[in-house]
Amino acid sequence: MNASGDRAPADVRMRGFARRHTVEQAWQWIDQHTQPLPSVTVPLAEAAGRVLAQQVVSPLDVPSFPRAMMDGYALRGEETQGASPYNPLEFSVVGQSLPGRPWPGNVGPGQCVRIMTGAPMPAGADAVLPVEQTQCQGQVMLAHGEVPPQKNVGQVAEDIAQGQTLFEPPRRLRPQDLGVLSSLGLAFLEVVRRPRVKILITGNELVPPGQPKGPYAIYDANGPMLQALVQRDGAELTGRHMVADEEAKLREHLQDPQADVVLISGGSSVGQEDLAPQLVAQLGQLAIHGLAMRPSSPAGMGQIGSALVFLLPGNPVSCLCAYDFFAGRAIRRLGGLPAQWPYPQVRLPLARKLVSQVGRTDYARVVLQPDGTVSPLAVSGASILSSTTRADGFVIVPEDSEGYPEGTPVDVFFYDASVSPGP
Ligand code: AMP
Ligand code: MG
Numbered sequence: 307m308n309a310s311g312d313r314a315p316a317d318v319r320m321r322g323f324a325r326r327h328t329v330e331q332a333w334q335w336i337d338q339h340t341q342p343l344p345s346v347t348v349p350l351a352e353a354a355g356r357v358l359a360q361q362v363v364s365p366l367d368v369p370s371f372p373r374a375m376m377d378g379y380a381l382r383g384e385e386t387q388g389a390s391p392y393n394p395l396e397f398s399v400v401g402q403s404l405p406g407r408p409w410p411g412n413v414g415p416g417q418c419v420r421i422m423t424g425a426p427m428p429a430g431a432d433a434v435l436p437v438e439q440t441q442c443q444g445q446v447m448l449a450h451g452e453v454p455p456q457k458n459v460g461q462v463a464e465d466i467a468q469g470q471t472l473f474e475p476p477r478r479l480r481p482q483d484l485g486v487l488s489s490l491g492l493a494f495l496e497v498v499r500r501p502r503v504k505i506l507i508t509g510n511e512l513v514p515p516g517q518p519k520g521p522y523a524i525y526d527a528n529g530p531m532l533q534a535l536v537q538r539d540g541a542e543l544t545g546r547h548m549v550a551d552e553e554a555k556l557r558e559h560l561q562d563p564q565a566d567v568v569l570i571s572g573g574s575s576v577g578q579e580d581l582a583p584q585l586v587a588q589l590g591q592l593a594i595h596g597l598a599m600r601p602s603s604p605a606g607m608g609q610i611g612s613a614l615v616f617l618l619p620g621n622p623v624s625c626l627c628a629y630d631f632f633a634g635r636a637i638r639r640l641g642g643l644p645a646q647w648p649y650p651q652v653r654l655p656l657a658r659k660l661v662s663q664v665g666r667t668d669y670a671r672v673v674l675q676p677d678g679t680v681s682p683l684a685v686s687g688a689s690i691l692s693s694t695t696r697a698d699g700f701v702i703v704p705e706d707s708e709g710y711p712e713g714t715p716v717d718v719f720f721y722d723a724s725v726s727p728g729p
Contacts, residue, residue, distance in 0.1 A: 322576055323596035326603060328705060329631060329667045332594050335607065336635050339614060342476065342642035343499040343566065350488055353479050353495045355540065357642035360496035362473040367463035368489055372427040374403070376436045376458045379447055381418040383433030383455035394441065394448035403428055418447055427459055434458035466490070476642045498642035500542040504565040505532050507548045508556065508572040508582065509620055514548060527622045527691055528571040532629060538648065539634050540641040541567070551579045560589055563613035566640055569633055572620030575604035582617050586610060598705060599667040601688035602628040607636075622691035627669045649699065649719035650726040657681035659712045662703035671697030672718060678727060680718050698725045 345359030374380060381397055389395040397418040401409040405424040413419055413430035421427070421434060432455040439451035466472065466486070473483065476498070487495065512526045513519040529546055536543055544565050549555050551573060560568065573580045583606055586592045590610035595617070597605050605628035606617035616633040618625045635645050657679035662668040671693050672680040680701070683693050699720040703709055710716060720726035 323603075326596040326598040327594045328598050330705075332597060332607065332632055333635065335593055336614075336632060337639070337645070339609065340636050340639035343501060343640050345496040346499045347494050348497055350484055350493055350495055353487075353497055354481055354484055356479055356495075356497035356500075357540070358473055358475050358477045358479055358495065359498045359642070360475065361471060362487065362490075362492070362495075364466050364468055364470045364472055364490050365492075366466075366490060367468045368466040369460050369462060369464070372462060373460045374421040374423055374425050374427060374434045374458065375460050376434050377422050378434045378436040378438075378458065379418040379440060379449075380413060380421040380428055380431035380434055381449075381453075382413065382415065382431060383453050383457060385415065386433075386435060386449050386452045389449040389452050391450045394450055397447045397449060399442070399445050399447050401428070432456060432459065478643065500540055501566040501637050501640040502544045502564075503536045503541040503567045503569065503637060504544050504559070504563060505529065505536065505546040506556070506559050506568065506570045507532075507546070508551055508570060510551045510579075512548060512572075528618070528620065528625045531622065531626060532569055532571060532618075535626075535629050535634060536569070536637065539637045540643055541637045551581060553581050553585065556581050556585055557589070560585055560610055560615070563610055563615070565613050567633065567637055568610070568613050568615045569618055569629070570615065571618050571625055574606055574617035574619050580604075582606075586615050586617070590615070597667075598665060599627075599631070599669070601669060602631065603666075605632065607632055619688070621688040623694055624688045626691075626694055631669075647719055649721060650723045652718050652720065652726055653715050654718050654727070655679045655713050655715050656701075656710055657712065660701065660703060660709045660714075660716070662707060662709040664708050665705060667705050668703040668709075670701045670703060672699055672701050674698040674718075674720075674725060674727065680716070694721070697721070 397416060399420055400417045402420040403409040403425040404422050408426035409419050409428045413428050419428045433453045435449055435453045441448040507526055507529045511524050513523045515525050533543060533546055549559060570582045573582045583592055583595050586608045590608055592608040595606035597603050601624040602619055604619045608615050614636050618628045639645050657675050658681055660670055660682045671683045675681055683697055685693055699718045701716045701718055
């Protein structure tokens, strides 16, 4: 059955698409068929960028003892009252407290302990007089300034309190999160398992880069591009295979996918060589085939066993677009990440009009102009991959729009945050 409840057609090859699904319908299907994968335990140091699957409640106070926040002298703050460079007050230095090596005694009246940042405060002392406001002569310290009680002392639990909830799922862990988690003594974390993704690159004409090719062969553009996209979206690549346009070969890779997601580049349409839709329908379900969008209209999706399968047209721009619209969304959702594009989004006016058609979603590549407007690229055919490298980002023209006149503010998705002019 396909997404609209009809039987998938037996063989659509050379007959064209009878009707096309909307992008919205495809997103609905994806959202219905994806939820975060079960969690796995990973060592803390390997958890950066992973999606947290557990709540983290602090098992301890940080700091867990009162500590010096400056280098100087630990003493009773009230005893420094009236001290100044013109009226130095005398204290006797009775010891020294270093990080991890506290001074075990009690600081009495008129006494002080030399102390370093991070060192435990000795009993009896309640403030640290910074070294800059002191002068030391042997065992005597002259205070040249005042320090009130509690000043320059880090209090127990002032950073993190025992029992405090620090992180909740589905937080994507930042490097500084690992720092905080490590400071709580946690060595392992529960994170969402990464989706396992298999990439199949079909096309008899394709040759991997680095190898010689005949006059009518072309180098594979989609394999490395898809691999990078899959890794960006937090997945684990289980394999990338180049597959000839032969039913038996493709079947071999599809009948037991051993992956959460299979991406098939090429052969997704309704031509004689387009084997993928047929095979997916035979081995599982072809839920959606043919989309009301440009580029990527010959894209599709379905399931074989528990694996989601995405049919990505071979034209490199279509392949990128279909990945970003559909496969990427599924992979991110399986991995517990937000479904939205991981591209920074900025609203900017159009430098020129942008023409589209009602009834189809358009993925228009645009270039950021020095005046802060964006200009749609003139050369934008689905096979012109360099249009995506010349472009700084893209604009989506929704199905119900015929495009926008010059000057219209549009939402621009930037491929690279460093090119984005910022919100
Ligand atoms: P297909 O979707 O297989 O019909 O391919 C459509 C067009 O994209 C053809 O011109 C193919 O040669 C080209 N193409 C298919 N796969 C790739 C690829 N991996 N890299 C570059 N071009 C491709
Ligand atoms: Mg092909």
